[in-house]
Amino acid sequence: xxxxxxxxxxxxxxxxxxxxxxxxxxxxxxxxxxxxxxxxxxxxxxxxxxxxxxxxxxxxxxxxxxxxxxxxxxxxxxxxxxxxxxxxxxxxxxxxxxxxxxxxxxxxxxxxxxxxxxxxxxxxxxxxxxxxxxxxxxxxxxxxxxxxxxxxxxxxxxxxxxxxxxxxxxxxxxxxxxxxxxxxxxxxxxxxxxxxxxxxxxxxxxxxxxxxxxxxxxxxxxxxxxxxxxxxxxxxxxxxxxxxxxxxxxxxxxxxxxxxxxxxxxxxxxxxxxxxxxxxxxxxxxxxxxxxxxxxxxxxxxxxxxxxxxxxxxxxxxxxxxxxxxxxxxxxxxxxxxxxxxxxxxxxxxxxxxxxxxxxxxxxxxxxxxxxxxxxxxxxxxxxxxxxxxxxxxxxxxxxxxxxxxxxxxxxxxxxxxxxxxxxxxxxxxxxxxxxxxxxxxxxxxxxxxxx
Amino acid sequence: xxxxxxxxxxxxxxxxxxxxxxxxxxxxxxxxxxxxxxxxxxxxxxxxxxxxxxxxxxxxxxxxxxxxxxxxxxxxxxxxxxxxxxxxxxxxxxxxxxxxxxxxxxxxxxxxxxxxxxxxxxxxxxxxxxxxxxxxxxxxxxxxxxxxxxxxxxxxxxxxxxxxxxxxxxxxxxxxxxxxxxxxxxxxxxxxxxxxxxxxxxxxxxxxxxxxxxxxxxxxxxxxxxxxxxxxxxxxxxxxxxxxxxxxxxxxxxxxxxxxxxxxxxxxxxxxxxxxxxxxxxxxxxxxxxxxxxxxxxxxxxxxxxxxxxxxxxxxxxxxxxxxxxxxxxxxxxxxxxxxxxxxxxxxxxxxxxxxxxxxxxxxxxxxxxxxxxxxxxxxxxxxxxxxxxxxxxxxxxxxxxxxxxxxxxxxxxxxxxxxxxxxxxxxxxxxxxxxxxxxxxxxxxxxxxxxxxxxxxxxxxxxxxxxxx
Numbered sequence: 001x002x003x004x005x006x007x008x009x010x011x012x013x014x015x016x017x018x019x020x021x022x023x024x025x026x027x028x029x030x031x032x033x034x035x036x037x038x039x040x041x042x043x044x045x046x047x048x049x050x051x052x053x054x055x056x057x058x059x060x061x062x063x064x065x066x067x068x069x070x071x072x073x074x075x076x077x078x079x080x081x082x083x084x085x086x087x088x089x090x091x092x093x094x095x096x097x098x099x100x101x102x103x104x105x106x107x108x109x110x111x112x113x114x115x116x117x118x119x120x121x122x123x124x125x126x127x128x129x130x131x132x133x134x135x136x137x138x139x140x141x142x143x144x145x146x147x148x149x150x151x152x153x154x155x156x157x158x159x160x161x162x163x164x165x166x167x168x169x170x171x172x173x174x175x176x177x178x179x180x181x182x183x184x185x186x187x188x189x190x191x192x193x194x195x196x197x198x199x200x201x202x203x204x205x206x207x208x209x210x211x212x213x214x215x216x217x218x219x220x221x222x223x224x225x226x227x228x229x230x231x232x233x234x235x236x237x238x239x240x241x242x243x244x245x246x247x248x249x250x251x252x253x254x255x256x257x258x259x260x261x262x263x264x265x266x267x268x269x270x271x272x273x274x275x276x277x278x279x280x281x282x283x284x285x286x287x288x289x290x291x292x293x294x295x296x297x298x299x300x301x302x303x304x305x306x307x308x309x310x311x312x313x314x315x316x317x318x319x320x321x322x323x324x325x326x327x328x329x330x331x332x333x334x335x336x337x338x339x340x341x342x343x344x345x346x347x348x349x350x351x352x353x354x355x356x357x358x359x360x361x362x363x364x365x366x367x368x369x370x371x372x373x374x375x376x377x378x379x380x381x382x383x384x385x386x387x388x389x390x391x392x393x394x395x396x397x398x399x400x401x402x403x404x405x406x407x408x409x410x411x412x413x414x415x416x417x418x419x420x421x422x423x424x425x426x427x428x429x430x431x432x433x434x435x436x437x438x439x440x441x442x443x444x445x446x447x448x449x450x451x452x
Numbered sequence: 453x454x455x456x457x458x459x460x461x462x463x464x465x466x467x468x469x470x471x472x473x474x475x476x477x478x479x480x481x482x483x484x485x486x487x488x489x490x491x492x493x494x495x496x497x498x499x500x501x502x503x504x505x506x507x508x509x510x511x512x513x514x515x516x517x518x519x520x521x522x523x524x525x526x527x528x529x530x531x532x533x534x535x536x537x538x539x540x541x542x543x544x545x546x547x548x549x550x551x552x553x554x555x556x557x558x559x560x561x562x563x564x565x566x567x568x569x570x571x572x573x574x575x576x577x578x579x580x581x582x583x584x585x586x587x588x589x590x591x592x593x594x595x596x597x598x599x600x601x602x603x604x605x606x607x608x609x610x611x612x613x614x615x616x617x618x619x620x621x622x623x624x625x626x627x628x629x630x631x632x633x634x635x636x637x638x639x640x641x642x643x644x645x646x647x648x649x650x651x652x653x654x655x656x657x658x659x660x661x662x663x664x665x666x667x668x669x670x671x672x673x674x675x676x677x678x679x680x681x682x683x684x685x686x687x688x689x690x691x692x693x694x695x696x697x698x699x700x701x702x703x704x705x706x707x708x709x710x711x712x713x714x715x716x717x718x719x720x721x722x723x724x725x726x727x728x729x730x731x732x733x734x735x736x737x738x739x740x741x742x743x744x745x746x747x748x749x750x751x752x753x754x755x756x757x758x759x760x761x762x763x764x765x766x767x768x769x770x771x772x773x774x775x776x777x778x779x780x781x782x783x784x785x786x787x788x789x790x791x792x793x794x795x796x797x798x799x800x801x802x803x804x805x806x807x808x809x810x811x812x813x814x815x816x817x818x819x820x821x822x823x824x825x826x827x828x829x830x831x832x833x834x835x836x837x838x839x840x841x842x843x844x845x846x847x848x849x850x851x852x853x854x855x856x857x858x859x860x861x862x863x864x865x866x867x868x869x870x871x872x873x874x875x876x877x878x879x880x881x882x883x884x885x886x887x888x889x890x891x892x893x894x895x896x897x898x899x900x901x902x903x904x905x906x907x908x909x910x911x912x913x914x915x916x917x918x919x920x921x922x
């Protein structure tokens with residue numbers, strides 16, 4: 001029996017001879033995930049970006065889940081509201097200094113109320129949101145990390161259904177030291193989460209002596225582009241109650257569901273529950289980056305039914321407050337119920353049409369997608385094109401699509417999908433013309449393939 | 453009951469400190485000239501409210517900047533989509549040049565070495581994540597900004613070991629104090645990763661001397677550790693002396709582009725100099741590529757709103773504005789500080805001779821019943837609840853000597869400052885009389901185990917967790 005290895009706390013002390021003081025493990029690790037193909041494709045795009053006029057044979061970016069279809073609605077509204085252009089009132093900006101000084105981590109009350117109202121509208125009034133339970137953060141990226149710091153300790157785990165947004169590897173794990181244990185989902189049932197998959201993931205963690213603190217889902221799902229069924233949500237909540245763990249629902253795409261009736265938020269499920277011990281384990285993440293297409297403004301929120309979580313999250317939000325200038329600008333827009341109702345409706349409609357365009361276009365090229373009903377992307381199945389149904393096979397095909405078709409799409413393996421051959425293809429971050437060009441390239445590619 | 457992480461159950465958020473309790477009391481009963489003239493005057497908030505008029509008039513003359521337009525054309529979409537964690541190039545360039553201007557253009561800042569963060573709160577935490585493992589320590593001269601206990605330790609798991617400074621030499625950092633702190637860390641079995649200073653200092657209101665800066669650079673060189681210089685108040689230097697940045701010292705010692713320079717990092721923010729804490733604009737400046745790279749990725753967790761970057765890049769690129777602003781800002785701060793200092797002197801209170809910052813480090817030791825932190829707490833309570841002034845007790849800043857208080861002067865009108873000074877004078881005069889009476893009965897010796905003495909008075913941040921803090 002050998003002696004256990006004594007690993008020094010600062011094991012990277014070996015080069016003291018070189019007089020180089022080391023950085024932290026966090027700083028030098030690659031848990032930021034930026035070496036994955038998800039990011040390599042972006043690089044290829046940056047080096048040769050498609051432009052309708054100047055570079056028509058460039059790389060078309062289909063790996064970026066941005067919503068560019070409804071800017072006109074926002075611009076028109078803001079222009080009408082502030083025709084003189086000054087955000088802080090007319091003539092010399094009174095209100096500026098108060099806004100510039102406002103750094104209260106409670107957030108601007110009017111803005112929180114606006115967010116609560118907006119979130120209620122998205123859910124068709126099927127759930128109520130208390131503005132005092134809203135904690136503001138600089139984007140959902142920050143919200144998810146913050147929640148993880150609060151719900152779990154280093155070396156604990158969150159269970160996350162696959163396939164999932166590649167950014168979670170960084171957001172949930174990097175600085176927190178928390179692990180992700182995947183809940184494996186597959187195409188046999190449209191990648192829905194099953195009780196068996198949940199149990200299995202939980203057991204895997206337990207077998208490795210890892211303490212599970214919660215389940216984190218994205219609903220609607222990224223990358224699937226589909227809502228989570230009500231029954232599945234109820235099962236999930238039961239599971240969390242039985243295991244006495246948390247449930248985090250990232251609902252960042254909730255306003256991008258094509259038909260409002262098809263979305264069930266975990267808030268709805270909880271709305272009718274009185275048992276505080278059940279409610280208190282549920283937390284919702286939201287952001288304006290996808291539904292409103294404003295990723296640059298850094299507006300995210302945590303909504304929790306747990307007082308302790310709200311209080312702590314609020315304090316922690318000091319590290320990631322939303323610019324008061326941004327809160328001020330968006331507060332009146334989001335509380336304008338007439339405007340938001342119109343926006344939500346038209347945005348859904350435009351996204352639905354985009355989705356239909358791409359899915360039909362792919363179908364004509366002989367390519368099937370997962371039946372989706374939400375989001376800014378579709379989940380495309382190219383399994384039949386793989387020479388080998390392996391990770392390498394998939395990445396080879398991805399590389400061909402990037403280099404030959406000059407389309408940057410996201411391979412399923414970067415989303416930790418356990419089935420090979422699936423790809424996430426974004427459709428809302430480009431003009432309709434560009435989408436047509438992308439589809440044309442795919443058609444031609446498939447035609448060429450058929451000829452062999 | 454499903455549990456939450458230890459970060460929740462610990463009080464690493466630091467909010468039980470008097471620093472924050474005073475704020476809470478203020479919130480309950482805030483002074484207003486018209487509607488609440490007997491309310492509490494906030495003197496515990498280091499805000500700069502003296503130069504908004506300059507920014508407001510710039511905004512009125514440059515409407516595009518705040519209305520998301522460029523040359524009259526809407527750039528709403530461009531800004532709405534801009535989330536690149538490298539930050540807006542024009543903005544970083546403007547920040548770099550502004551930082552250079554503050555330092556008399558004696559040193560240069562490369563925009564590529566700037567990492568943006570949502571305020572210096574975020575910048576400091578990010579740097580610690582990059583430099584320290586959980587359990588590693590940073591040495592900080594006392595007294596220091598109370599927020600550091602949260603910013604540097606809470607989520608990072610790092611520790612702070614104090615470098616004790618005393619009034620005997622104006623709280624300057626000495627070689628002996630540095631060595632002693634380092635040894636103390638070793639005794640506690642903590643690996644020291646660096647020193648963090650605030651220059652100019654919060655709460656002292658003084659800029660570090662060249663001697664101290666040389667000492668610091670020599671110290672980190674010999675110990676092979678990092679130096680973080682939080683220069684958030686660099687633009688508030690109003691004394692006759694020039695502000696000396698650690699970057700000046702690196703240049704003067706011909707250490708630029710050496711391995712040592714890679715271990716020196718500057719933190720900055722627009723919250724104090726420009727008075728824009730709500731906009732969340734902070735920055736890390738580092739010569740170490742790996743740190744810039746790691747911190748850039750980490751900034752995803754606290755990006756600066758693109759509309760704010762756009763507005764401020766326009767503001768800071770206007771050199772006519774920046775030079776006028778910096779000059780006027782310094783003038784007004786100096787005048788305000790003078791007003792506070794002479795008002796205090798009229799009440800028989802002296803303060804540390806200051807040349808920067810938005811506050812004075814005030815000596816109220818002579819008003820303490822005993823030379824103890826309990827007495828400081830008693831005095832603080834009287835000032836908060838009876839005199840209705842929220843000021844910050846030195847113990848909340850980890851000062852080792854009781855009786856010092858930080859008093860802010862730039863976050864209120866002149867009239868409000870005058871009123872605060874009047875109240876203080878009245879209080880001191882009554883206390884003197886009161887004290888002469890009570891002294892003769894001398895029954896005010898308090899038991900050290902008195903229940904009103906809260907944990908936080910004695911809490912020294914680097915000690916092992918006190919059991920009942922759980």
